[in-house]
Amino acid sequence: MRNALGEKIQRLRKEKGLTLEKLADLTDSSKSYIWELENKNPPRPSAEKIARIADKLGVEIEYLLDDDATISEADTVDAKFYREYRKMRPETRKKIRAMAKLIGTEE
Amino acid sequence: MRNALGEKIQRLRKEKGLTLEKLADLTDSSKSYIWELENKNPPRPSAEKIARIADKLGVEIEYLLDDDATISEADTVDAKFYREYRKMRPETRKKIRAMAKLIGTEE
């Protein structure tokens, strides 16, 4: 029986176009364990793994853990933006942060 | 060697006037394990325990985990940026996304 956590991870992973192995590498996990998280509902995944996975998938830890959580409309736009942002090169991200700081503070 | 997570839990617990046993009961843990979290730095506490403890101590999971050395430098920069971003007005966020799309795709 697939659980909410596993379904969320798998959906977000596929949205990002990541394979099990890539997400595993990004989060210092094994692909077998990511697979188990998605399909086998391990009873107590560690906070560290969940934190790293949430981070790479561009969502809050709370969202992954809370069974009833649904992303609001505005959140999906922002989360999507963040996911795209995370794919960019470090230099590009730096430029965006600088730009955002300018725009964000001038109003 | 006490770690950041343990120190935070203990400080917050005492601020709230809770004993090990009370916090343990509130979070469906054993007092021995709460004590270990505070004093013995278990390498991989479960997300569920940390979530429940954070909840009862009135802080975000992120706060308990944040200073954790397991999260990389680059990640904290990006996460911080995203946190700031999400505080901004919808209009501002929209501008930033548009700008990011331009910068992100031109290279």
Place this chain on the structure above:
DNA sequence: TGTTAATGTTCTCTACAGCGAACAAACTGT
């Protein structure tokens, strides 16, 4: 259709999460 690479699944094994119960220290009042 057959071959190869990419992705997903199953298996086994070690180390640690997390409990319960015993033990120790610190408070309480007398």
Place this chain on the structure above:
DNA sequence: ACAGTTTGTTCGCTGTAGAGAACATTAACA
């Protein structure tokens, strides 16, 4: 100072986290 109580600490044990490697499936493409 001593007994009772409350809080903190240690220890031994069971079950599972999570890795790694083997195996299976799917994708790609000639």
